Amino acid sequence: MPAFPKKLLWVLLALAFLVPLLRPLFPDVVSDYRLFLVSTMIIAAIAVLGLNLLTGFNGQISLGHGAFYAVGAYTAAVLMDHLSVPYWATVPAAAIVCFMVGYLFGLPALKLEGHYLALATFALALAVPQILKYRWLEGLTGGVQGIVLNKPEVPFGLPLSEDQWLYYYCLIVMVVLYWAAANLLDSRSGRAMMAIRDQYMAADTMGIDTALYKTVTFGISAAYTGIAGALSASAIAFVAPDSFNIFLSIKFLIGLVVGGVGSMAGSVVGGIFYVLVDNSAQALSMFVRNDLGLPFDLSAYTVFGVLLIALMYLMPMGIVGGVYLAWRKLRGVRG
Numbered sequence: 001m002p003a004f005p006k007k008l009l010w011v012l013l014a015l016a017f018l019v020p021l022l023r024p025l026f027p028d029v030v031s032d033y034r035l036f037l038v039s040t041m042i043i044a045a046i047a048v049l050g051l052n053l054l055t056g057f058n059g060q061i062s063l064g065h066g067a068f069y070a071v072g073a074y075t076a077a078v079l080m081d082h083l084s085v086p087y088w089a090t091v092p093a094a095a096i097v098c099f100m101v102g103y104l105f106g107l108p109a110l111k112l113e114g115h116y117l118a119l120a121t122f123a124l125a126l127a128v129p130q131i132l133k134y135r136w137l138e139g140l141t142g143g144v145q146g147i148v149l150n151k152p153e154v155p156f157g158l159p160l161s162e163d164q165w166l167y168y169y170c171l172i173v174m175v176v177l178y179w180a181a182a183n184l185l186d187s188r189s190g191r192a193m194m195a196i197r198d199q200y201m202a203a204d205t206m207g208i209d210t211a212l213y214k215t216v217t218f219g220i221s222a223a224y225t226g227i228a229g230a231l232s233a234s235a236i237a238f239v240a241p242d243s244f245n246i247f248l249s250i251k252f253l254i255g256l257v258v259g260g261v262g263s264m265a266g267s268v269v270g271g272i273f274y275v276l277v278d279n280s281a282q283a284l285s286m287f288v289r290n291d292l293g294l295p296f297d298l299s300a301y302t303v304f305g306v307l308l309i310a311l312m313y314l315m316p317m318g319i320v321g322g323v324y325l326a327w328r329k330l331r332g333v334r335g
Contacts, residue, residue, distance in 0.1 A: 102222025
């Protein structure tokens with residue numbers, strides 16, 4: 001997958017930091033709700049990046065990253081609710097806890113490949129929400145009722161609303177994590193990760209410790225997704241087991257495939273895609289029923305399915321890969 005142009009990346013980052021400051025000029029466009037929606041897209045992009053590091057860059061298939069997202073969210077929630085830990089301190093805590101969980105899960109998973117590994121992670125995604133409901137843990141997790149939190153307060157007396165600060169907070173965390181992932185993939189360790197993905201036996205023959213790299217990659221991937229879960233707990237100010245069902249893991253996988261497997265930019269596009277579809281499905285369903293007069297009740301998963309099938313036919317490399325190929329063809333025609 002092609003690298004993202006650095007100049008364009010800096011321009012997009014500058015625009016992203018500028019957007020909330022335009023609220024006095026465009027109060028209807030840059031509203032608190034829309035800033036909150038973009039914050040959830042950023043959080044989703046971090047979670048998809050975590051899955052991408054494992055599946056796109058290391059070749060291990062996971063259908064259970066919603067479990068690590070839940071562990072990260074509950075780590076943050078428990079620390080804030082029971083120990084009064086500041087919200088910003090829960091991010092590294094969630095990363096450490098989820099890295100350990102991912103690493104430990106990756107050890108027995110070394111014996112599994114392909115669909116067997118996918119089924120094992122699928123089982124993990126099914127088990128974690130039920131464990132969070134377990135009556136012996138109710139005092140810690142809140143059981144079925146979950147935990148209600150407070151939204152992050154604006155620090156240092158900055159003239160920002162809560163949603164504006166949340167946007168900047170999530171954006172800064174995402175930039176740091178993407179920078180770290182880009183440096184990791186550009187290093188010797190990153191090349192070893194991708195060598196295992198491309199030719200497992202050849203990488204093993206060349207002296208790469210495949211077992212170590214696979215388990216550590218599993219841990220790093222889980223840590224990224226756990227950080228996204230911790231940010232989600234702060235953003236939504238509520239966690240409950242039913243929020244982390246198996247469909248959350250499927251959404252992460254859909255976002256990865258739609259954005260582009262093995263593409264850093266594809267992780268951002270995938271996060272934006274799944275949040276947009278999730279929030280637009282009901283409006284689209286009402287439009288189809290009321291305005292078009294068709295007797296269809298479209299759920300978010302119906303829209304996901306239709307769009308996914310269409311994109312797999314039109315852009316088998318994902319949106320980022322499809323745009324890149326279209327741009328190359330256009331350049332060829334002009335040349």
